[in-house]
Amino acid sequence: MREIQKDISLRQLTTFKIGGPARYFTEAQSFAEIEQAWQFAREHRLNTLILGGGSNMLVSDAGFDGLVIKINLTGMTIQAEDEQTILLNAAAGECWDDVTARCVESGWWGIENLSLIPGSAGALAVQNVGAYGQEASEVIESLDVCDLADGRRFQMTTQQCGFGYRVSMFNTTCPGRYLILSVTLRLKKRGEANLSYRDLAAYFEGKKSPTLTDIREAVIAIRNAKLPDPAIIxxxxxxxxxxxxxxxxxxxxxxxxxxxxxxxxxxxxxxxxxxxxxxxxxxxxxxxxxxxxxxxxxxxxxxxxxxxxxxxxxxxxxxxxxxxxxxxxxxxxxxxxxxxxxxxxxxxxxxxxxxxxxxxxx
Ligand SMILES: Cc1cc2nc3c(=O)[nH]c(=O)nc-3n(C[C@H](O)[C@H](O)[C@H](O)COP(=O)(O)OP(=O)(O)OC[C@H]3O[C@@H](n4cnc5c(N)ncnc54)[C@H](O)[C@@H]3O)c2cc1C
CATH class of the missing domain: 3.90.78.10 (UDP-N-acetylenolpyruvoylglucosamine reductase, C-terminal domain)
Structure with a gap:
């Protein structure tokens, strides 16, 4: 079993660089390690916090009085493909921007406008991540989840997720209940640029139809010009x-x-x-x-x-x-x-x- 550490500062594990310690902390690289952490939390009657990249949370100065499980599951696999579409499964601990980079390089459409968003693939569904005219719910085919109420593992469909603008069941009706182990995305092999967002349209004004790489580069340039780099601020x-x-x-x-x-x-x-x-x-x-x-x-x-x-x-x-x-x-x-x-x-x-x-x- 992976070590369960005590009194670990969460400050450096979030992009805000703010917050007190976790009473208990562990990292999980496999489902077996998640099960062990879950068992520990049950035995000690602890609340759990699932931690990805820490880019969408503010931790209190008092910290978290429970067990923080940092999700480090990795791997991307093609689950199925035909002439038009591809189903790509990304483990929850994959860096989201590595997933977008891989899709853009491979010529798969659907998440290029979501380039450079910090955080993990596992958190994608939690607030139905969106930017520059694209939203996670448009491409999520299914999620592999673990119900922390009873340890059961099952596939969840998009319809079950209750997606809306920056919401899902994971941050509204059932916060903290489901641990997302992986996400399967439905991407297109042929697509069209989504330039519905004003800044992107302005970037490509007067230019011929942009490629996936052009769009990713544009989104990165726009984001870098507007948003603070969490590594610095x-x-x-x-x-x-x-x-x-x-x-x-x-x-x-x-x-x-x-x-x-x-x-x-x-x-x-x-x-x-x-x-x-x-x-x-x-x-x-x-x-x-x-x-x-x-x-x-x-x-x-x-x-x-x-x-x-x-x-x-x-x-x-x-x-x-x-x-x-x-x-x-x-x-x-x-x-x-x-x-x-x-x-x-x-x-x-x-x-x-x-x-x-x-x-x-x-
Ligand atoms: C500079 C900057 C720009 C950003 N731009 C955007 C943007 O354009 N659009 C946008 O939507 N968001 C944006 N965000 C917010 C953030 O990056 C996303 O919400 C991202 O998906 C959070 O991922 P994370 O792994 O860091 O989640 P964390 O911060 O670690 O966790 C967020 C929530 O999700 C839960 N969670 C994390 N992983 C899992 C899992 N595997 N299973 C179940 N629950 C889990 C956590 O418990 C927590 O409640 C931005 C953040 C920063 C710092």
Missing amino acids: GNAGSFFKNLTLDLAAFQRMLAHVRRQRGNETAAVIETRCRISGNQVKVPTALLLDVCGLKGLKIGGAALYDKHPLILINATGNATADEVMSLMKTVRQTVYAHTGLEIMPEPNFIGFTQEELECYFAL
Whole structure:
């Protein structure tokens, strides 16, 4: 059995570079090691935390009072193929960007716009990862999972996952219950560039149809220009989700903004939101901007100047409490000025219910 270590700092195991220790910690390179870790947690009545690349979580300063299982399962195998499609299985511990690189090199379409997203293949389904017009749920064929309630291993279909915008059953109705062992992707051997996202369309304006490699390079260039490199500045990507409102809610929000911030601000929001039928996409970065939140800092935590949706560990020594206090101020300010409640993307680890209620109070 792989060693179960005690009091291991989680700080360096997350891209935020924040957080206290795990009471117990182990790494699993095989299903047998996962079973052993699961058995240990049951015997000692411990909560478990499944850890991939740590790029979508904020660990509390107190750390995690349970067993952290870092998933290191590796391997990519072709499960089936025909003239049009290929089913590629990636083990949960594979680096997601290695999977995208392999698919692009092999000429398989479907995940090229998801290039350079940090983290593991296993976490792909958890928040239905998406970027630049593509979403994980469009290519996930099935998942090999282990139910941590009883240790049972089975195949889960896409339909069972409850996918939506940045959500699945894994981060809503059943958080922490299923350990994803591998993901099978359905990719196309012939495809067309998805340039629905504005930045990508602008990148290729006036150029002939881009190849898979062109798209991957473009996505990497755009991301590198906009997003902080977690190896240099601690962060967990976008901290807040974008909003989609129905027209009535959108009009109510505009009326609220007119009262709080005046007609001019409401007009700015109205012109910059995309209306499609009864739905309006409201970029949360725009709300932060019109609420005057740009450049806000609390202790070592700050809004990233090039992309206000990203909260950063600006000093390298920020605490989880500072990040959460910053989140609270941002949410309260946006709520006061627009009447909208914006929601965070990362998973909050090791906070008590009372602490979370306080940080989420509006
Ligand atoms: C710079 C930067 C840019 C980013 N850009 C994007 C983006 O464009 N789009 C996007 O969607 N996300 C983005 N993210 C967020 C993040 O990279 C993704 O959500 C990623 O899928 C998280 O993978 P991870 O392995 O690091 O997960 P972790 O942070 O380790 O875990 C996240 C959650 O998933 C659970 N989990 C992890 N592995 C498993 C498993 N095998 N089985 C079951 N549960 C598991 C964990 O318990 C936790 O609840 C970005 C993050 C950063 C730092």
